[in-house]
């Protein structure tokens with residue numbers, strides 16, 4: 527768990543204390559870990575794999591708020607404010623997660639200022655990210671939002687080789703359109719256009735994005 531940034535500052539004894547109250551759990555791809563509006567009882571950290579955090583509209587359509595990958599955490603809000611889960615969480619790949627129950631999590635925050643600070647930094651990061659999403663939805667058109675989402679996925683999940691970034695397709699096209707807040711037809715139009723311009727190459731398991739061509 528040393529690789530989890532939240533715990534990076536802890537000494538051996540403190541890490542020992544965290545290990546004692548946490549449980550390693552593995553989950554198959556596609557497992558719903560919890561749903562929006564449920565009572566929250568567990569805080570999770572991702573050791574491997576990735577988890578999507580999403581909210582569901584009144585007719586069942588989903589909006590992805592964020593993707594958590596190794597080293598990131600989720601599920602703290604309802605433990606801190608005692609309210610129901612603010613979003614749902616589902617594994618996108620087979621995952622290894624570290625779980626800490628609510629009371630132990632709060633005790634950890636009370637006893638380790640560095641961990642509390644780490645949670646505050648994570649919440650600050652998310653608020654900035656949410657502000658950015660509000661900006662994008664208010665001021666950017668759908669095509670630009672798709673391109674921004676592809677670049678975000680590239681920066682977060684891509685492997686870089688010169689100006690070419692290879693991004694493993696852990697999200698399907700429905701999910702990418704939810705991430706960009708566009709209709710799937712719009713997403714497919716933009717992807718086709720980028721393919722024609724040789725900026726994007728699709729294969730069944732990944733896609734390649736030429737950042738230099740995209741910027742020019």
Ligand code: CMP
Pocket residue numbers: 566579591592599600601602603604605610611612613614652656
């Ligand atoms: P909690 O409300 O307990 O359960 C859902 C979790 O999703 C929440 O805690 C946060 O950890 C996470 N979450 C909620 N909203 C966002 C968001 N806008 N961006 C990233 N993560 C979020």
